[in-house]
Structure formats: structure tokens, C-alpha cells
Amino acid sequence: MIINMISSGGGSVPTQTKTATPSSTQQTVTPDTGYLLSQVTVNAIPYTETLNGAGGYTVTIG
Amino acid sequence: MATYTILPSSFTAGSGTVSNPDRAYTDTSSATYASVTVPNAGNMYLGGFDFSTIPSGYIISAITVKIKWRKNSGQADYYAKLIGKSSGTDVALSSDLTSQYPMATSTFTLTESAATVASYASTLAINFRSSSGSPQGRIYGVEVIVTADKPPVNKVVYGGTTLVDLTSDTVTAADVLSGATFHLASGAQDTGTCNYNCNTSSDTTTAADVLSGKTFHLADGNQSTGMCSYNCDTSSDTATAADVASGKTFHLANGAQATGTASGTMSSTSATGSSVDCLSLSFTNLSCEPSWFAVVITSNYNYDYAPYVCSIVYDGATTQVRAYVAGNRDAGGVYPVATVTVAYSNGTLALSNPEDQGDYIYFGNATYTLYYM
Numbered sequence: 001m002i003i004n005m006i007s008s009g010g011g012s013v014p015t016q017t018k019t020a021t022p023s024s025t026q027q028t029v030t031p032d033t034g035y036l037l038s039q040v041t042v043n044a045i046p047y048t049e050t051l052n053g054a055g056g057y058t059v060t061i062g
Numbered sequence: 063m064a065t066y067t068i069l070p071s072s073f074t075a076g077s078g079t080v081s082n083p084d085r086a087y088t089d090t091s092s093a094t095y096a097s098v099t100v101p102n103a104g105n106m107y108l109g110g111f112d113f114s115t116i117p118s119g120y121i122i123s124a125i126t127v128k129i130k131w132r133k134n135s136g137q138a139d140y141y142a143k144l145i146g147k148s149s150g151t152d153v154a155l156s157s158d159l160t161s162q163y164p165m166a167t168s169t170f171t172l173t174e175s176a177a178t179v180a181s182y183a184s185t186l187a188i189n190f191r192s193s194s195g196s197p198q199g200r201i202y203g204v205e206v207i208v209t210a211d212k213p214p215v216n217k218v219v220y221g222g223t224t225l226v227d228l229t230s231d232t233v234t235a236a237d238v239l240s241g242a243t244f245h246l247a248s249g250a251q252d253t254g255t256c257n258y259n260c261n262t263s264s265d266t267t268t269a270a271d272v273l274s275g276k277t278f279h280l281a282d283g284n285q286s287t288g289m290c291s292y293n294c295d296t297s298s299d300t301a302t303a304a305d306v307a308s309g310k311t312f313h314l315a316n317g318a319q320a321t322g323t324a325s326g327t328m329s330s331t332s333a334t335g336s337s338v339d340c341l342s343l344s345f346t347n348l349s350c351e352p353s354w355f356a357v358v359i360t361s362n363y364n365y366d367y368a369p370y371v372c373s374i375v376y377d378g379a380t381t382q383v384r385a386y387v388a389g390n391r392d393a394g395g396v397y398p399v400a401t402v403t404v405a406y407s408n409g410t411l412a413l414s415n416p417e418d419q420g421d422y423i424y425f426g427n428a429t430y431t432l433y434y435m
Contacts, residue, residue, distance in 0.1 A: 024221025049215070051119035054229035055248035056216030 076105030109187025132165035146182025216249030335425035352434035
């Protein structure tokens with residue numbers, strides 16, 4: 001439907017970019033209404049290391 | 063594992079002097095130097111080592127401290143020592159180094175562990191002192207080389223769920239069998255040192271089987287205390303069934319229970335002397351070793367060959383020999399010191415050498431009857 005609008009009307013559809021950050025659950029990136037996604041940036045998997053009281057590191061993912 | 067080189071940043075002259083102190087705030091590759099006049103008071107310090115470059119929590123495994131220095135030509139020796147401060151008092155962390163000429167790079171011999179030296183990080187310093195006078199010298203640079211390891215990961219959380227968590231573990235090397243590897247709460251790998259290694263799970267011992275008061279371990283591994291009051295050693299006992307009254311139970315040397323067979327009735331057997339001057343007599347096929355016996359002459363007396371044995375009585379403790387004197391068979395008489403050798407072995411009772419104060423008393427060729435129990 002979007003393609004038909006471009007070929008008949010000659011006007012441009014506004015685009016947008018989005019950013020997603022991985023998590024432990026699935027997610028779907030969709031454009032807002034009236035927009036096309038021109039770019040999706042996927043951030044690195046969140047990963048932190050924190051020194052804990054037992055003398056080691058706690059690794060937290062996501 | 064990472065290496066960090068830490069340089070000094072402060073030079074306290076104390077009662078000595080320091081020229082161009084900043085030239086000493088470098089490592090031992092430097093060709094420039096701070097000039098010093100070292101006091102005898104021991105209050106000259108080169109310190110200000112900043113350990114903050116080492117990430118927090120890192121485990122320091124080794125420290126090496128080097129100094130490039132010298133005394134000036136013709137000057138007396140002066141000394142350098144690594145110290146830390148505790149309540150304002152110097153704590154020695156190395157043995158002394160002695161200045162040299164020409165310049166040299168010396169390595170301090172640490173007298174404490176790397177962890178201990180690192181604990182004095184904020185007060186760590188090189189202390190310079192002379193033994194007398196104020197010798198002059200040069201300090202080109204000092205470097206503290208620290209080897210540190212990033213602590214291991216001991217807990218993993220994914221999406222809010224803890225997947226692995228060693229932080230609350232209490233196991234120590236003493237809890238793990240010797241040679242077996244495991245991980246501490248910190249995540250570091252270690253090796254067990256416990257030498258206790260036995261499997262009691264199939265043991266059947268109960269408290270009733272163990273002597274009273276003695277401790278042992280049950281099949282479940284728990285310690286228990288024996289309750290058995292039986293405690294005797296039969297291993298050297300020599301009693302046999304023939305030695306014990308019939309029907310009475312007793313224990314053999316091997317610990318097994320047995321029943322006596324001794325009839326308790328008197329038995330008898332006979333033996334005859336081999337010649338007129340016979341001094342020995344053997345009674346064979348005895349059913350047991352006599353606990354008492356009596357030997358009496360029963361036939362073939364030899365009135366003319368005297369003295370000869372009339373009777374021998376053994377009461378279990380002493381032997382009495384009664385003998386006849388020649389020519390008077392009724393004379394009899396107990397010889398108060400008469401003796402006879404008695405020996406028993408394998409069913410044979412042997413009597414020999416009856417005598418009275420050195421004089422033989424003969425069995426002759428008479429026949430004797432042995433009564434025994």
C-alpha cells in the first residue's frame with residue numbers, strides 16, 4: 001500500500017530511525033504511523049561487571 | 063594479569079638536602095637525577111606512590127621495587143629501605159640496600175608479601191639514611207612494578223535472573239579432599255587440603271560391637287561411642303576341651319567358644335620299670351594332663367634292691383615321694399627332701415631321677431599304677 005502511494009502521487013513518505021536495546025525478551029521494531037523505517041540501530045547487549053563483597057565480579061546481562 | 067608501574071611524586075629531605083627532587087619522579091631508565099645529602103637521622107623519604115591506577119578490587123599478586131642511584135665518589139655509604147607508615151611509625155617492608163659507586167639499579171628484597179606491601183600503598187616510601195655523617199649521592203629514579211589480576215566472576219545475572227552465584231559459599235580448602243580443585247566464594251579456584259578420606263557407608267559396626275568408651279564412626283559418617291563391655295584377650299590361652307570339665311563352656315585362644323570334655327572322674331594306667339636300677343618311668347596315653355596324680359607300686363617289689371619308690375603323690379603344687387628301704391619293706395618312710403622330675407607331654411607323664419639328697423631312689427622293675435585326674 002505504501003509503494004502505491006509513492007508511484008502514483010510522486011510525494012515522499014517521511015522516514016524515521018529507531019534504536020533498540022537487546023533484552024532477555026523478544027521485541028519488534030516498527031515505524032510510527034505514516035513513517036517508514038530508514039534505519040534501526042541495535043545497541044550492544046547490556047553487560048556490566050560490578051565488584052561484589054565476596055571479592056569477585058557480578059556480571060549482569062540485559 | 064596486568065602490570066602497573068607506579069612512580070614517586072614526593073621527596074622529603076628531612077634533616078638532609080635534596081636538589082631537583084622532581085628528577086627522581088621517574089623510572090630507572092632516567093639519566094637525570096636528584097642530588098641528595100643523606101642525613102643520619104633517617105628522616106629522608108621518597109614517596110607519593112599513587113596506586114589509584116590499579117582498578118579497584120584487583121588482586122595484587124606481585125610487587126617489585128627498583129631504584130637507580132649511587133653515592134658520590136669518595137663518599138661514605140648510605141642506605142635505602144622500603145617502608146610504610148603505621149600510626150606515624152616506619153614499618154620496614156624490605157631489607158636495606160647499600161649505596162654503590164658508580165650508579166647502579168638495585169632491586170629491593172621485600173620482607174613482606176605483595177598484599178601486605180600493597181596495604182601500605184598510601185604511605186609507601188623509600189627511606190634514606192646514613193650510618194654516620196651526611197654522605198652525598200644521586201637518585202635517578204624509582205619504580206614500583208605491581209602485577210595485579212582482575213578478580214574472577216562469581217555471580218551471573220541474566221535478565222534479572224541469577225544464573226550462577228558463588229558469593230555465599232562457605233567451602234574452604236580444608237573442607238575439600240586433598241588434591242581436588244574447587245572454587246571459593248570469590249570465584250578463585252583453589253585446591254583441597256583435607257586428608258580425611260574414607261567411605262563408611264557400607265560399615266555394619268554398631269555401638270554394641272565396640273568396646274565401651276571407644277569412639278568410632280557409623281555407616282552414616284557420624285561419630286559414636288562403643289558400648290561393648292566384653293574385653294578380654296584369649297589369644298595366649300592354652301586350655302583345650304580336654305582340660306575343661308565336661309559340659310562347661312569356655313573360650314579357645316582363637317576366641318571361639320568351646321565345651322569341655324574332661325570327665326572329672328579319676329583315670330588310671332600302669333607302667334613297669336625296665337630294670338632293677340631303673341630311674342625313670344613313663345605312663346602313656348593319658349587322656350589329659352593331670353592336675354593331680356598318685357603313683358603307687360602294685361607288683362613285683364624288689365625287697366633286696368633299695369631304696370625304691372613306693373608312691374609318689376602330686377597335689378597340684380608339690381610332689382611327695384615315699385620310698386621303701388632295703389630289707390625292711392615295712393620301714394617305709396617319707397623322705398622329706400626326696401624329689402622326682404615330672405614332665406608331661408602329648409599324653410605321656412614321665413617321672414625320672416627320684417632321689418634324696420643325692421641318693422638315688424629306684425623304680426626298679428616294679429609295676430606302678432598311676433591314678434590321675
